[in-house]
Amino acid sequence: MKKINRFIGSASSIPLSFRYNTDDIIDAGDSFYDATGECYSALFADKKKDDISFYVSLAKERGGPILEAACGDGRILIPVASAGINVTGSDVSEEMLRICREKMKDLPDQIRPKTGLCRADLRALPFRQKFRMVFLPYNSFNHLLNREGQNACIRGIHDALQAGGTLVMEVLPYHENYDRALMLRKKIYIPEKKTKVVMYSRLEHDKENCRHKVHWFTQIKKRGKKPKRMITTFTRKDIPLEVVIGILTGTGFNVEDIFYDYRRNTEKGDKRLIIAEKV
Ligand SMILES: C[S@@+](CC[C@H](N)C(=O)[O-])C[C@H]1O[C@@H](n2cnc3c(N)ncnc32)[C@H](O)[C@@H]1O
Numbered sequence: 001m002k003k004i005n006r007f008i009g010s011a012s013s014i015p016l017s018f019r020y021n022t023d024d025i026i027d028a029g030d031s032f033y034d035a036t037g038e039c040y041s042a043l044f045a046d047k048k049k050d051d052i053s054f055y056v057s058l059a060k061e062r063g064g065p066i067l068e069a070a071c072g073d074g075r076i077l078i079p080v081a082s083a084g085i086n087v088t089g090s091d092v093s094e095e096m097l098r099i100c101r102e103k104m105k106d107l108p109d110q111i112r113p114k115t116g117l118c119r120a121d122l123r124a125l126p127f128r129q130k131f132r133m134v135f136l137p138y139n140s141f142n143h144l145l146n147r148e149g150q151n152a153c154i155r156g157i158h159d160a161l162q163a164g165g166t167l168v169m170e171v172l173p174y175h176e177n178y179d180r181a182l183m184l185r186k187k188i189y190i191p192e193k194k195t196k197v198v199m200y201s202r203l204e205h206d207k208e209n210c211r212h213k214v215h216w217f218t219q220i221k222k223r224g225k226k227p228k229r230m231i232t233t234f235t236r237k238d239i240p241l242e243v244v245i246g247i248l249t250g251t252g253f254n255v256e257d258i259f260y261d262y263r264r265n266t267e268k269g270d271k272r273l274i275i276a277e278k279v
Helices: 032-045 052-062 077-082 094-104 147-160 241-251
Strands: 025-027 066-069 087-091 115-119 131-136 161-171 180-190 195-206 211-222 228-237 253-259 272-278
Touching: 032 094, 032 180, 032 195, 032 211, 032 228, 052 077, 052 131, 052 161, 066 077, 066 147, 077 087, 077 094, 087 094, 094 115, 131 147, 147 161, 147 241, 161 241, 241 253, 241 272
Parallel strands: 025 228, 066 087, 066 131, 087 115, 131 161
Antiparallel strands: 161 272, 180 195, 195 211, 211 228, 253 272
16 A cells, blocks of 8 residues: 555545645555455445345255355355355455454354355456355446456356356446545444544546446544544446346356345346356
């Protein structure tokens, strides 16, 4: 990470507290997950719970072994493991894997041996083992910015599945405009860490390249310490559902179902969940 010596955009597009004394602001570039990992669970994972029962019920219905690709801090992996299903997680972020590993220590003794973790890029999944299902939740696929990477990911998942195995993935709904002005996104106190976190975000749409960039301005203040301020971004690809389906069918998947919410609504809703079978 390097210290920031530039502003992103005009003054009004960054929070006031980031406009001055910029010497100690850390520019964490696009390593959003590594940089904010220490607070990620409190900021995001503890708030997003609506999809967990969707994945756990599929895991119980169809059984393991399961791979969760881009498992992050284990938000879904831990409940799936707790249901007694054999599950492995992979992610590219060391920090997210470290947090997941910590959480796995609290799993019961009879469950822990049925779990595994490994560092892997979605575009080069390394598994020899064949899985009954692969989960790719929470729009992680949208982190892959070009077709080459997206194809490599789906091919890797296809290779990692048993014949007749199932891929379950969630992608972002496609929008024409993702631009969003600067806004306060989170303001929380984490009692066990005696830490206050304030986060602002701004979304920038690069329509020409069908990408949107989320700029995060994060201030982490531990009691008795100087606040840590950092600017970090992540970029996501806007991928129409038909394109994802095209990649899947072109790679040897049969799309079984598309759900528009976590209750498996097949007609309307603001989610895009794809269930595809390896043929
Ligand atoms: C939105 S989080 C989802 C985490 C977890 N699946 C969940 O549902 O909470 C996206 C995850 O994708 C990971 N990620 C992003 N790009 C990746 C890549 N190219 N290969 C592997 N993991 C990646 C990040 O490190 C992060 O943990």
